[in-house]
Amino acid sequence: MKKFIILILIITASCIFDSKEYLKIGTNVWPGYEPLYLARELGYLKNIPVHLVEYSSASQVLRAYRNRRINGAALTLDEVLLLKDYGFEPVVVLVMDISNGADVIIGRKGINSVKDLKGKKIGVENTALGAYVLTRALEKYGLSVKQVKVIPLEVDEHYRWFKEGKVDAVVTFEPVKSKLLREGGKIIFDSSQIPGEIVDVLVVERDFLTKSPHVVKSVISSWFKAVDFMKNRKEEALKIIAEREHISPEELEKAYRGMIIPDRKTNIKLVDTGEPELKKVAKKLLKIMRQKKIISKEYIDIDSLFYTNIPVER
Incomplete structure (x- = not known):
């Protein structure tokens, strides 16, 4: 009996440990985030310790992040700045899409x-x-x-x-x-x-990124693999994604015309350089958010917002 109880305790402790080691990415419903779910559907995320957690709105994603239910999220850049204002350390590891008429x-x-x-x-x-x-x-x-x-x-x-x-x-x-x-x-x-002002990014909390950079790298690679699938097998990809989004493939294709999904090369330019281009956009957003009193902190470190050492396939 004692052995049985000890075994249960060991299993329970192991489960708790495993759950902490998982990258839990929160998203709301948005076509620009769908390559993540397509990657899961196609098995690209298999054997990677990652959970995709879907919420009905961006507000709920932010709430989950603040409550530490998730340690990664698909967010707009302004929402990332809000998390910084709340005292979190989200790090931008990937630009998922740039709105070009979608909002x-x-x-x-x-x-x-x-x-x-x-x-x-x-x-x-x-x-x-x-x-x-x-x-x-x-x-x-x-x-x-x-x-x-x-x-x-x-x-x-x-x-x-x-x-x-x-x-x-x-x-x-x-x-x-x-x-x-x-x-x-x-x-x-x-x-x-307002070109280039609305950007969706994937962020990971710094402590997880520091402990498990290999997990983040694997997720990024799977993302680009799914994006390539969308380009090479467009009709099949649209059908899978449209079913999840509850719209027709034609409507989905039209939605994608309103955004740009950056490829590997563009992502490196935007995020993974000594002076990432996205930093300029972040500074502009921060200025406007201060003017509108959306941000309360006197100082927010923009330089630490971007992680430049994650190897992205070039």
């Missing part, structure tokens, strides 16, 4: 431009990205956030609130974007009007 503001019938948003109710996810897109759109058309009514909405509420007429416009992205367009919504602003 949008969609208005109801009768709203034909950003200028028409004055005095209107706008649904926005309660994240820095939502605030950033709305602020930049309004600025470009001579308006301020004070001139509109911001309604905080989780992503999974965008469709229902728009359809029921509870908001006049929403700041959103796929797969909600396609659904709203089918309901008669009209795109009045998209991220192609």
Whole structure:
């Protein structure tokens, strides 16, 4: 009996240890993150100690990271800066996608431009990205956030609130974007009007990266393998991903036209150099987030944000 109890304790302790050694990556539903799930579907992540944990919104991903339920995440660059502000040490190891029209503001019938948003109710996810897109759109058309009514909405509420007429416009992205367009919504602003300012990245908490760089390297290699699969077997990849995203392959293909998925060479240029290009974008974002009082810390070390020693296949 004692041996049995000891065996249970050993197994339990082993399970706890193993769970701590796993890279747990949190994501929300977004086509730009799908190569990770495609890699899992195709078996590329087999034998790699990694768990993909899906949440319904970016807000939930951030919450999980702050609660230490995950130690890696697919996030926008502004969300990474928020984690730094909260006292965490996320390190950017990969640029997953660059929004080039994928993030949008969609208005109801009768709203034909950003200028028409004055005095209107706008649904926005309660994240820095939502605030950033709305602020930049309004600025470009001579308006301020004070001139509109911001309604905080989780992503999974965008469709229902728009359809029921509870908001006049929403700041959103796929797969909600396609659904709203089918309901008669009209795109009045998209991220192609602010090129290079909205970037999705994969981050890993520094302590895990320091202890298990080989795990992160394997995940990155699997990511690029999945991206290559998407290029070489496009129809098959679109079918697999569209089923997960609950949209048609045609809608998914259209969504991918609104973003750039950087290849290995571009990733090295953006992240893995002595002076990564993404640092310039991060500094610009940080400045805007300070102006909008989204960031509270007086100093955030941008230089430590990028890990330049992870070998990426060249």
